Amino acid sequence: MYEDVERCVRAVRSKDARFDGWFFTAVLTTGIYCRPSCPVVPPKVRNMVFYPSAAAAQQAGFRACKRCRPDASPGSPLWNERADLVARAMRLIADGVVDTDGVPGLAARLGYSVRQIERQLRAELGAGPLALARAQRAQTARLLIETTTLPMAELALAAGFASIRAFNDTVQAVFALSPTELRRRAAHRKPTSAPGVLSLRLPFRAPLCPDNLFGHLAATAVPGVEEWRDGAYRRTLRLPHGPGLVELRPVPEYIDCRLTLSDLRDLAMAISRCRWLLDLDADPVAVDEQLAGDPVLAPYIAKNPGRRVPRTVDAEEFAVRAVLGQQVSTAAARTHAARLVTSHGEPVEDPHGGLTHLFPGPDALAEVDPATLAMPASRRRTFAVLAEALASGELDLGAGSDWAKARAQLDALPGFGPWTVETIAMRALGDPDAFIPSDLGIRAAAGALGLPAGAAALTAHAERWRPWRAYAVQYLWATGEHPINHLPAA
Structure with a gap:
């Protein structure tokens, strides 16, 4: 859907939540990406770029909007409606297979080569399996930062990061805030x-x-x-x-x-x-x-x-x-x-x-x-x-x-x-x-x-x-x- 610019613009202007997760809107002037239903005033059309996944927007250098939190959008319904290779791969990535078994493990589960998986995911989603898993890892990290009091080193491991440096760099790149700043912003929320x-x-x-x-x-x-x-x-x-x-x-x-x-x-x-x-x-x-x-x-x-x-x-x-x-x-x-x-x-x-x-x-x-x-x-x-x-x-x-x-x-x-x-x-x-x-x-x-x-x-x-x-x-x-x-x- 993200290639149908006119339809995407209509969804953004009407703040239509039905399209959350279908595509993401990146704003060239601010460097952020949003879900279609973002409550802020829609940007000019010439400043909008549309991506099929949060991972693709992140790879292009955009950071997540702090208002609409696009990383927390419902998932695309396509992955549950379809039975093709891309849909099966997305269901496995959501189930954590890349984090536990790596991309070779994902390919083995699907019965295809790593190259075939990479090519098809990039063609449809604008990002490969590692980038898609990284986007999911960032969302997990944010949840743990905001809902637990775990030390950041333990939290990074729990979220699936190989090192505290990778954890810090990913959180900063995706949310434009450090892990400590994210936790400070969430401190007023009701505890578990x-x-x-x-x-x-x-x-x-x-x-x-x-x-x-x-x-x-x-x-x-x-x-x-x-x-x-x-x-x-x-x-x-x-x-x-x-x-x-x-x-x-x-x-x-x-x-x-x-x-x-x-x-x-x-x-x-x-x-x-x-x-x-x-x-x-x-x-x-x-x-x-x-x-x-x-x-x-x-x-x-x-x-x-x-x-x-x-x-x-x-x-x-x-x-x-x-x-x-x-x-x-x-x-x-x-x-x-x-x-x-x-x-x-x-x-x-x-x-x-x-x-x-x-x-x-x-x-x-x-x-x-x-x-x-x-x-x-x-x-x-x-x-x-x-x-x-x-x-x-x-x-x-x-x-x-x-x-x-x-x-x-x-x-x-x-x-x-x-x-x-x-x-x-x-x-x-x-x-x-x-x-x-x-x-x-x-x-x-x-x-x-x-x-x-x-x-x-x-x-x-x-x-x-x-x-x-x-x-x-x-x-x-x-x-x-x-x-x-x-x-x-x-």
Whole structure:
């Protein structure tokens, strides 16, 4: 979009927040770059230059605006909508792969050469993977500077910098302030609610309907791993350097996020996974405009616009839970998962609630004796085959996975029918066009709305919803009275 100068200028002049994260505006006379919705008076058109990423603006020598904080914009929705190489690379960079494994590790995950990755990212984003990771590192550093009292040397390591000098130089270059000055400016802000807890605000593009998003997560929560407490969804996180806890609460203009981490090096990944869980980088206006073209869905979209797809913080965990939930009620699926967690999950401490375990990882799941699971023999076999595929690395459902390949691999596993495959594609892989016409809730909604009842006929009707059929599923589910459609009582 950044190449469409006229459209970008209109967005900047109207301060349209819908385009935050789509592109960035650099101002030649001031040397700063902003998000489109920056509250300052827009510059003259001849002084505007547009960039596709914050990293590209930084590489061109521009520093971040102190008013609109463009580094904290919602991410581009393109990376969650697409399944091509650039989108997969951006999802992996957001998940911290460059910081942990370097650019060669990123290339290996994607199955391409370093040169190919560099070339494609530069062509579309104006910056290579190192610059994109550096921009993310700078944002992590700012969060830690403003929300913790860590000494700067410890903070630099936690943010992913190799040296205190690189940390100082990056913060100065990006924010035009030293780390000490940044902390001094933030000193008046309210401190975190408890020692060791990081309080953050997760931005999103309006509108956002929290009902089905948090309702679904709360209604399907696995005891010990997840809970709804005091108006917030809470859960444990499996992270590279140790377990974490997160508390997510919807408020009108942002998501209140409170993180407790074993190691602050996991901060960027934890934030990325929370954003993915809540689908916060979606473009709800584009989604709703497309779906509202169907007169059957239009009234429901007008009533509660901005529905997101509830996803997961751990794709492998979700795949296992999808198998446990085959052909049983939500309550039964939670019971199966809770037993698995109690027997094979890793214990954690939660001083502020009732979380007790991490969901078992792939290696632990592969060691589970299927005979101990209270399920039909066919489903026990499905569980065992899936656990082995995940533990061996044969099946990749991670942030940079190839959606088509993952679907084909899932479909080849015994016991994986269309419902299971598409449910995993929708909530674990994040495919915005995943569709589950055989789902009982979808069939009931279709019947009530006068839509075709058969899977084939409903799929044909749903062609007009593409590429947003996963969002259409949320609106169809919302026509029922299941608890997934409502925020739990406070």
